[in-house]
Amino acid sequence: MKFAAALLALSITAFAADSPFQGKWSSTRSENGGDLRLTLEKNPSLTFTLGGEEIKTTIVSSKLSESAAGQDRKFTIEYRFTIADTRMISLASGTIKDGKMEGKYETRNDDDRTGVDEGKFTASVVK
Secondary structure (H helix, E strand, C coil), X not given: CHHHHHHHHHHHHHHHHHCCEEEEEEECCCCCEEEEEEECCCXXXXXXXXXXXXXXXXXXXXXXXXXXXXXXXXXXXXXXXXXXXXEEEEEEEEEEECCEEEXXXXXXXXXXXXXXXXXXXXXXXXX
16 A cells, blocks of 8 residues: 555656646746746746746757656656747746745846846646
8 A cells, every 4th residue: 555655746746847837936136927838748848927028938958857756757848949039048946845946036137147136936737
């Protein structure tokens, strides 16, 4: 019975990482914030809104730690996007546990690597 419970917990954790997450992001440098949609496995993707406009990104890299029953999964995702003809690159990292994700991000200008923004986000598995 314990084996079955552990296997079920492992399956739920693995499924949660496959599922799309939806949530909110907020800047710690400004009053900006918006919606966030993120998928980490199979075909990683990330979109967010800024000022009501949906911003599409291009994934540069994505890493998700292996799942272990009862433990948080750690992730990082690096992505590029353009706002007002300025190319940006962001690195987001955080944890996933029980279908909930939380983390932080840092955004830099993709040309000269100067810091542009940083903040945090939370999201849950889309059901």
